[in-house]
Amino acid sequence: MARLRNRIRKADYFTDGELLRWHRDKRATYSGLWALAEDSGCLEDDPFMWKLMLWPSPLDADIPVELLTQWRDELVDAGKLVPYEADGERFLYIRTFLQHEHPRNPQRPDLPLPPWVQHEATVHKRGDSEVTRHTYSVSSDMDSSPVCDSTVTVVSPPPRPAPSRVPKGTLGTGDGPVDNSTVRSVPDNGHDRVCWRCGKPISGDELLDDKAVLSRKGLRHVECSEVVVP
Numbered sequence: 001m002a003r004l005r006n007r008i009r010k011a012d013y014f015t016d017g018e019l020l021r022w023h024r025d026k027r028a029t030y031s032g033l034w035a036l037a038e039d040s041g042c043l044e045d046d047p048f049m050w051k052l053m054l055w056p057s058p059l060d061a062d063i064p065v066e067l068l069t070q071w072r073d074e075l076v077d078a079g080k081l082v083p084y085e086a087d088g089e090r091f092l093y094i095r096t097f098l099q100h101e102h103p104r105n106p107q108r109p110d111l112p113l114p115p116w117v118q119h120e121a122t123v124h125k126r127g128d129s130e131v132t133r134h135t136y137s138v139s140s141d142m143d144s145s146p147v148c149d150s151t152v153t154v155v156s157p158p159p160r161p162a163p164s165r166v167p168k169g170t171l172g173t174g175d176g177p178v179d180n181s182t183v184r185s186v187p188d189n190g191h192d193r194v195c196w197r198c199g200k201p202i203s204g205d206e207l208l209d210d211k212a213v214l215s216r217k218g219l220r221h222v223e224c225s226e227v228v229v230p
Contacts, residue, residue, distance in 0.1 A: 041097030
């Protein structure tokens with residue numbers, strides 16, 4: 001279900017020469033689309049839903065769905081929005097989204113991604129637990145291809161199973177396959193992979209096999225017992 005997200009509106013928004021040529025309500029709508037977009041920069045092409053989410057007040061009766069549809073078409077023509085389709089449904093990608101938005105903790109995509117947006121889910125191991133981090137990038141052929149002149153059709157991923165409910169303090173993952181995505185598992189501990197006790201390197205296999213742990217001072221081999229200083 002569509003929802004609004006916290007986005008940072010930069011100071012350049014108020015002085016951008018191109019945006020200043022638009023009506024203020026059109027500028028506000030474009031800013032609202034950034035809040036509706038997922039962390040991938042993608043959103044549903046649904047002006048009716050935009051009306052409900054961005055202009056719900058009775059005082060906004062002068063901004064009907066037809067006007068939002070017109071602005072949508074103008075934003076596509078201006079190259080601000082790039083349309084694409086998946087399973088017969090229409091979506092939009094905000095062309096400069098990933099250039100300006102850098103969420104601290106990006107969330108996994110719920111919408112199918114266009115072919116030029118790459119998603120990577122990286123599983124980082126921290127002691128006995130795991131943390132999945134999501135990152136997005138745009139392929140280099142995005143600007144070289146005239147994607148803004150036509151609608152791109154993509155194949156959406158199969159449905160993702162709902163995450164299982166697990167007791168508090170245990171690890172539960174509900175991530176399923178995501179289009180344009182890769183998943184890899186790497187040790188991530190925030191320290192150099194060198195034992196602070198013996199000075200010898202610690203390999204990723206040692207971390208995965210629980211032959212090395214993250215202690216108070218950093219990584220160390222399990223066999224290198226930690227000395228407690230009174």
